[in-house]
Amino acid sequence: xxxxxxxxSLFAIFTTTYACKGCLSLDEYNFGKVITKFKAVLVKFDIxxxxxxxxxxxxxxxxxxxxxxxxxxxxVGIKDYGERENEALAKEYGIKxxxxxxxxxxxxxxxxxxxxxxxxxxxxxxNLRNFVRDNADMYIGLPGCLEEFDILASxxxxxxxxxxxxxxxxxxxxxxxxPEKSVIKTYLTFMKKIIESGMKFVTQEKSRLNKILKxxxxxxxxxxxxxxxxxxxxxxxxxKDEL
Numbered sequence: 001x002x003x004x005x006x007x008x009s010l011f012a013i014f015t016t017t018y019a020c021k022g023c024l025s026l027d028e029y030n031f032g033k034v035i036t037k038f039k040a041v042l043v044k045f046d047i048x049x050x051x052x053x054x055x056x057x058x059x060x061x062x063x064x065x066x067x068x069x070x071x072x073x074x075x076v077g078i079k080d081y082g083e084r085e086n087e088a089l090a091k092e093y094g095i096k097x098x099x100x101x102x103x104x105x106x107x108x109x110x111x112x113x114x115x116x117x118x119x120x121x122x123x124x125x126x127n128l129r130n131f132v133r134d135n136a137d138m139y140i141g142l143p144g145c146l147e148e149f150d151i152l153a154s155x156x157x158x159x160x161x162x163x164x165x166x167x168x169x170x171x172x173x174x175x176x177x178x179p180e181k182s183v184i185k186t187y188l189t190f191m192k193k194i195i196e197s198g199m200k201f202v203t204q205e206k207s208r209l210n211k212i213l214k215x216x217x218x219x220x221x222x223x224x225x226x227x228x229x230x231x232x233x234x235x236x237x238x239x240k241d242e243l
Contacts, residue, residue: 020055022062024074028089031076036110039070040136042128045090046102048077054102054123061128070138104128106135126227130234144228145235146180148172149187153235156191157199166191186232194236202236209233 026034026043035041044050044058062073079085080098093115095103104118116135120127126142133140141147152169159165169191173184193201209230213223 020059020062020073020075022066022073023059024072026074026076028086031089032112034074035107035112038072039109039138040132041071041107042073042104042132043076043107044073044102044104045076045078045086045093045095047098048079048085050075050077050102057123057125057128058102058104061125064125064129065140068138068140071132071136071140106132108136126231130231133234134237142228142231142234144183144231146183146187149184150232150235153187153191153232154237156194157236162191162195166195183228183232186229187235190233190236199236202233206230206233 024034024041035043042061044055046055058073058075065071065073076086076089078087078090078095078098078101080087090103093103093105095101106116106118108114108116116131118128118131120131129140129142133142139147139150141150149169152172156162156165156169166188170188173181173188176184190201190205193205197204209226212218213226213230218226
């Protein structure tokens with residue numbers, strides 16, 4: 001009886017937690033062919049039959065971006081037994097062994113060489129979104145953001161005359177109504193802070209919000225509010241000489 005229960009549990013792990021809706025399954029034979037077909041591919045190198053919190057987070061993110069034709073999530077299952085499938089592929093990208101897994105890498109453009117490593121301390125959907133958004137030249141909406149004002153925030157960041165650009169954006173903002181107007185107010189507040197303190201405000205505010213969010217005592221509503229403010233900050237992309 002115990003053997004039967006164990007077998008059923010093992011089957012459940014393989015069939016329910018292994019499935020990653022919207023993910024591509026890559027191996028050493030199709031990896032290069034697939035990676036080069038998309039503008040960006042987020043790849044999770046993991047054990048052959050992944051499960052657990054990190055896998056569920058990756059799956060959730062895959063479902064969110066399934067409609068994006070330029071961007072896709074993929075998995076490489078690595079076996080350290082039998083024929084040791086994809087082990088050589090993992091080593092090619094600096095993954096030494098099972099203890100390193102899972103490893104997430106972002107591949108950009110029609111090449112397997114333009115790579116960014118996901119290094120966030122917390123494996124969350126929000127951090128995956130921000131990681132892709134910060135490194136890929138494409139729009140990926142984050143909770144609490146407005147696409148129109150994400151674009152305007154980017155234009156504001158690169159504008160040589162930020163005060164003039166702010167006035168233009170304020171005129172656009174006037175045409176909007178609630179509930180968008182409440183969100184837009186946050187964008188405008190950040191723009192004014194940048195004019196006052198420079199682009200260092202973005203880095204400092206990100207750091208401040210991240211520290212607050214790590215406090216587990218926050219109410220869910222407050223945590224959601226601060227997370228959305230942090231998401232909006234990611235729209236203000238900085239040039240390397242401004243970091």
